[in-house]
Amino acid sequence: MDEVIQITKDIKAGNLKPIYFLMGEEPYYIDKLTEFIEENVLQEHERDFNQTILYGRDVTIEDIIGSAKRFPMMADRQVIIVREAQELSRTIDKLEAYAENPQPTTVLVFAYKYKTLDKRKKITKLLDKVGVVYESKKLYENQVGDWIKRVLAAQGYGIEPKAAAILVEFLGTDLSKINNELEKLKIILPKLHILTPSDIEENIGFSKDFNNFELRKAIGEKNQVKAYQIIEYFSQNPKDNPLVVTTGLVFGFFSQLLQYHGLKDKSQMNAAKVLKVNPFFVKDFEVAFRNYPMKKVSTIVSALRTLDVKSKGVGAASTSQHDLLKELLITIFN
Structure with a gap:
């Protein structure tokens, strides 16, 4: 930039x-x-x-x-x-x-x-x-949130870290697509406004409560009720919540948690740098660290590899998305 x-x-x-x-x-x-x-x-x-x-x-x-x-x-x-x-x-x-x-x-x-x-x-x-x-190089996913923040700041707006994370989760790293959605929001919202998850939900159509970001958070907190509510929502809206994306993101979360377990310096800034996440989200790994011992994380990562293959239709062609999502949570919580 x-x-x-x-x-x-x-x-x-x-x-x-x-x-x-x-x-x-x-x-x-x-x-x-x-x-x-x-x-x-x-x-x-x-x-x-x-x-x-x-x-x-x-x-x-x-x-x-x-x-x-x-x-x-x-x-x-x-x-x-x-x-x-x-x-x-x-x-x-x-x-x-x-x-x-x-x-x-x-x-x-x-x-x-x-x-x-x-x-x-x-x-x-x-x-x-x-x-x-x-x-013009592709940005990594962990860089896009900062890019959104910089673009909006230059135009007199702000954004909450969670709102930026939701945008990246649903739109990926395509900067043109993200910018198009930001342009729509700027038409509706006044200058100096700080974009929130509610703004994203109300004006772009993404659910601020039922998304992969909230699923990862619920899993990290071992909030089984919320996690099962989210996968029920995913099962009812499969086109907006592809299984392969969900399994990939959950696998990425536990892979990063495995890294976090191995860190000697678990300070917010060092963890954010190593895990390549916004410092705001390090607290999610701190919570998950207390809930999932390193041995359990290793077991989950191994099981998620198998489930990721199934989510792509290999060896599970007749298994519904709902059943695979339930298997995902059973793998994690048991």
């Missing part, structure tokens, strides 16, 4: 590069930077003649170079944006000649999603030398 901020600052300051190669597994920042260049490099009246949008599936590298070598019309520069540039991955090396001597009055942007260039190759080194090569 810091690199993105620096790139936008440089563009605003007029420190433009002839080539921007935006690549990587996470498309969110590729799209954001592309949109920023599209909206900020040229004045509105200059765009009709000097801003061109191309698509990788429809053009060749030769077509792009031909367009890039043109001179701007009644403007200091032109902008050429190549969307879906990953479609050109087989011929991208043909860009070398242009990268060695790019047109100084052209800003050429490649939105190269879901893939990256080999950093050892000549083309990558050339692009990095004359322009900007930005790699």
Whole structure:
């Protein structure tokens, strides 16, 4: 995110590069930077003649170079944006000649999603030398909560850690999908508002009381009544609560608990760092630590491996989701 901020600052300051190669597994920042260049490099009246949008599936590298070598019309520069540039991955090396001597009055942007260039190759080194090569990496699940917090803070909002955890649980690590939901919330909620689990439930449709996050918490507390209530809800709403996701998340929780047992330094900050969780959630491991001895955790982790295979339909094709969820809790609580 810091690199993105620096790139936008440089563009605003007029420190433009002839080539921007935006690549990587996470498309969110590729799209954001592309949109920023599209909206900020040229004045509105200059765009009709000097801003061109191309698509990788429809053009060749030769077509792009031909367009890039043109001179701007009644403007200091032109902008050429190549969307879906990953479609050109087989011929991208043909860009070398242009990268060695790019047109100084052209800003050429490649939105190269879901893939990256080999950093050892000549083309990558050339692009990095004359322009900007930005790699947008996928965030790990434990990083997304902080990302949500930073994005909202920059826009005058806050969010409770539990609310962020619920968003990540239901939306995963797709930043574009998460951002779309945050945009909806910002339309409804006033500035300076701190988003709560209730806001998420009321406006996006996720249950704040019956979700995998609450299931893990109930299991950690050995609250069997609440845990069984949650799996009953899951059984009645299987499409919104896939079994394979539930077993995977519970397995992850106990795997982390096993790590927690092995920590010499169980301070909040060290545990959060090792377990890769928000410090706010370390208390859940503290509670589970008291309820599940290390030997029991090892047994549960082993049993959950088998159950995870069953949840994927191997050796349990005729077993209902409800029965497998009950087996999950019996495995843990017995």
